[in-house]
Amino acid sequence: MRVSRAIVLPLMFLLFLHLIVLVAGFVTPYNAATQFREDPFAPPSRVHFFDVNGRFHLRPFVYDWTSGVEFAKYVEDRNRAFPIRFFVTGNAYSVAGLFRWNLHLFGVDEPAHLFLLGSDGYGRDQFSRFLFGGQISLFAGLLAAFLSLSLGLLLGAAAGYHGGALDAALMRTTEIFAALPWLYLLLALRAVLPLGFDPAPTFLLIIAVIGIVGWSRPARLVRGIVLSAKEHNYVLAARGFGATELYLLRRHVLPQTRGVVLTQATILIPQYILAEVTLSFLGLGVAEPMASWGNMLSALQQYSILTSYWWMIVPGFLLVPIFLSYYILARSFESRVESSSY
Amino acid sequence: MWRRSAPCDASRNWDYGMSESLLEVRELRKTYVKPRMFGTGGAEVVALRGVNVSIARGHTLAVVGESGSGKSTLARCVVQLEPATWGQVWFAGVELTRLPWRQLRPFRSRIQLVLQGASAAINPAFRSWEVVAEPLQILKRGTGAEQKSAALECMRQVGLPLDLAERLPHQLSGGQLQRLVIARALVLQPELLVLDEPFTGLDVSIQAQIANLLLALQRERSLTYLLIGHGLPMVSALADEIAVMQGGRIVERGAAGSVLATPRQGYTQCLVSVAFGGAAARPSAEGSR
């Protein structure tokens, strides 16, 4: 299969992003919950290469933020430079839930802090929270999309292949799902679940809810393909050779759903990431102190934060390259599927 | 999906003798319901109204008629792809219509159907040799390598150059596709081939090539053919007997030469005159029956 640049580049970017997010504990200087109460709403640390005397240092460094009497008004303390060190020991974090480690890719010595994206009201490093939050938001999107697509494939294929009552029931059910605006449906389903205590089961439940919201479109598309595919003459011919229904499904009908499933994946995953972000933003997603891109943004509903501390909104805009990548993938898949449609 | 068989009357005198005919179709009837777009139920369509044919081993029977006369339905019912509403199909002395699906399996390899429209009958995602090898895969005969070599052998026999083996169907021409479906039908080494409109949609020269191929194959493998078509010229080259179908019924039947020379039914006369130009037989004085 010839792979064009339009597919490789976004794919590489997404892969890279997911890998970084997986090893967030290592890549980030601090943990998601680490607070530095003395530095609330600190602006992003300025990384310098030239010191006060104008000398160039190969190793970048930062100055500590000092605040005067006013709340969250910071000035750089030029007296002491803190070089950015690599492979430092810092907060302990757990690796894949198996063991704990405390090596971080980079960091600075105390009492300075390296806030690449600034800090929030509790003095938590936004950059670290962004990467940890990515674990939640990105993988919620992936897993929920997997759930939706599996459900859609299973039910759509069953309905399309067997027809009859099963098909009618499926169509009625999708109509019901289609009658509700997706965000209302999402919130309503979320309302059924406990308003969250343990993060882990909440996370899984949220994935289940998001996945259930969107199964109907893939199911209808798969059903359509299966309906037309099973009428093709080559299916009839194979039946004439004595093929079982399972063989026909496996070799002739289901492979044709591949294109639709892939395209739907590239459309659903970003929608589901956004769904998780929206849920967390509204306070119905994973609870504090766990980080999710949504609850990082929810602080912005206060006008004072929105206007004074611009760096708090940056995590939201980092969503754009992700959506752009999925968008490019979706377009190139769509054109491929169209050109090879039978 | 029930089948009813007419009582088997051994004393009936069939034209070609039961012991010699490979295929016998008795009083085959088929009615199906055309589903409506909205709501349930639909119009009833009677496709076959009591068809009787038989083919002797090694012979070729051509069934001709216009579109909608029930020819394709006949083909499918003979091969047991669709259940008949009434009647029997006998193959080599065994009544196929009575057998449940599982027991039909050994017969699948002995009767093969070549469907109308080669390009629709091939999965566009399969490579050419995979298309031909599929029946072996379905019936699980031989290893993968054996299946591939059997497929390539069949492709060679129908005159397809071997460099086409790895190509995809959309890269083949119409004539090549028709050869491919014939190869697929041959790979199980059948005794009876039912060919539904094998010449339709092909250039005249290609039609001639296919016709020669079929003749050659028949000689080499002692095949029996049931040819379905609406073009008289081609089938007349291959057929030993011709049966004319109209409205689900056989209206005329006989040896190819006599049917073409002296058609008795008005409908047959139309067909013949259309096929061979105005110089063909005139309506006979006996009138239509």
Place this chain on the structure above:
Amino acid sequence: MRFLLHRAAQGAFVLIAISIVGFLLLHIAPGEFFSEIRLNPQIAPATVDALRVQYGLDRSLPAQYGLWLRSALRGDFGFSFAYNRPVSSLLWPRVRNTLLLNTVALTAAWLFALVLGAWAAAHPKGWADRLSAVLTSTMLVVPDLMFALALLMVAVRTRRFPAGGMLGLEAAEHSLWSQAQDFSEHLFLPVLTIVLGVFPILYRHVRSSLAEALASPFVQAARGYGLGRNQILFRQAFPAAANPLISLFGLSFGLLLSASLLVEVVFSWPGLGPMLLESILARDVYVIVGVVLLSAVLVIIGNLFADVLLYWNDPRIRAEWQ
């Protein structure tokens, strides 16, 4: 007429199904409004039990649903425990506000999409077409939430626009004209946010449907007859392209409601969205069911409207139903 009835019956069936499922789910959900009250030491348990009986919470589930259904048909959707008011009185003003917001946004988005899409389709590969393609791709890629937050930031920073709410504090005291002005000032940013989110989708479909129709044989034939300007061609192309667009119109109701939920929350617009959020956090069962049903009603009405348009536009559908 039969067509309309058929569709309306389908819609009613869907609504009933939603209400049943919603009712079921909410009653098997853990936690009940009264469990919170029960924890309050100042309220005697007997009072709580009496309250439960009063609201019918002690009856069996089907009985509760039956009660609810009967009153719902009369317009009474139950009682809000959190607000201590009947749900209907709570929801109608909210519905009105959401409808206001959504109809303005819907009209604006579709107007822009139709005009720009038609222009782009009529001059393919022209500067307008390419510029629009880039702009809409950009809009598609930025999530609604970010548009909302960014515009809110603009509002607060520049003080040109009110930063939320629907009416100013002293609105009722001013003249009708200034009230209207005030209202539209409040309306502008939320509508803009919704349009930014929805417009690119609509534009894409309009452009592709029209481009397809313009390229079709019968339009080429019309050109061959020397049928004049593009305006006349639109008499040919538009009706042909209308079918998928009308279906999209029906779908856009659902799209817009979802977009407006978020916008209403961010801009504090007193619509159904914030109501749903509050009632979820408060576990106010009847309000949740009421809001969800209302949103479904709005979507179904929108689809019905689209169906009527479809019937009116496409003679083939009329023929099928005669």
